[in-house]
Amino acid sequence: MISLRQQINRILIVALLSPVPGLSAESDIRLTDDRGDTLRLSAPAVRPAAISTFGADVALALGRTPVAVTDYGIEGVPDYLASQLVGVAGLGPRHQPNLEVLSSVRPDLVIGIRRYTEKDGDQISTIAPLLALDLITVDDSLRAVSLAGQALGAAEEASEFNQNFLARVQELAELNSNKTEPTVALLTSGSETPFLYYDHFLPTAMLEQLNFDNIGGAPPNPASGIPLGYRISLEALLGFDPDIILLLPTSRQRAFTLNPIWPYLTAVRNDNVYEVPHYWKEGAGPKARELILDDIQRLLLTGTPAESTE
Known part of the structure; x- marks a missing residue:
């Protein structure tokens, strides 16, 4: 490997x-x-x-x-x-x-x-x-x-x-190298079924490089980069049961968070659900990707308290 x-x-x-x-x-x-x-x-x-x-x-x-x-x-x-x-x-x-x-x-x-x-x-x-x-x-x-x-x-x-x-990236990876690899899910959508991102999407790839385990897995078409991810049922999400859930912004209420399964997810029970800003959606720019690293360091690496959103 x-x-x-x-x-x-x-x-x-x-x-x-x-x-x-x-x-x-x-x-x-x-x-x-x-x-x-x-x-x-x-x-x-x-x-x-x-x-x-x-x-x-x-x-x-x-x-x-x-x-x-x-x-x-x-x-x-x-x-x-x-x-x-x-x-x-x-x-x-x-x-x-x-x-x-x-x-x-x-x-x-x-x-x-x-x-x-x-x-x-x-x-x-x-x-x-x-x-x-x-x-x-x-x-x-x-x-x-x-x-x-x-x-x-x-x-x-x-x-x-x-x-x-x-x-x-390398500095933060070394900072997190002696810890277990917590599982993480990056979700979006305002519908009843969330959209989960594959490993190749820039923010999830950064998380992988920083010793987190993205439950979205590898993309089926890595050469094309499309699709970026897939819809996942709450039952399937519970099967993965990620330690951390990150939510991309949406203009609608997230219907999937009203599903009776949602409160049983480990990330929800442990207050490890965080809404991340818009730049996570299109984070390839030099300013955006530094801000993503700032968020990861603040929320997930240093133990700095952050407001849980759900």
Whole structure:
């Protein structure tokens, strides 16, 4: 079995030491995104737009304010970015961005989630070069930060973000290395049946690297990354009986928490059920993934009291 240190070293080598596309002989920036398409920029982008929280996150982390951003519908932009996006044009929800508004703000780069931009990719590309990214796994995050850094003319800063992130993951893993591996479930949905995430989803992958055991298990299609998880009945959830339950935000009451089985779960009985913020949903950005690590350290590693939500 590959050790955690070997996993971290492998990711570091792939993401940071392997040759990556960059400046051509003519000083054009050439990048290959997760569609396999090649983008050509004559100069670093200075007016990026974001069809993703990631795009806004990475742009702001690198000191570039985006000209337009998508949101989570009625829930708006994530709180951790909101104060830095005052006055920035809104594109609406990420799955249905307003392309008229996008065109009107004249971006010179669009950073988008691949699965949400596939249907409009050709039209978006007529407005500005589209950097379409998967943004599902830790590897996706490392690659995406590197690519965005190159596109924004901040490759060294982006590389430093990745190195610091990996170093912190390893530090926290060592902090938790002598403990038993508690089981954990990351759930979402407002319906009667919760949605449980597989091991490859970025937050659950981070938990696995930090010596927690995600009950979601391995994905059936690791190459594609989709689906992200599956629906699980409360009876099946009780069969796994995780030590810790983490709940992603939802705009509706979580009907599954009203199921008579819910109070019998170990995590519920021991007050180890926590609601985590929106950035857990799309945590690939350099700011978001650090905040996820902050939450894991505060809630699960140091024993700091936290408010149980259910």
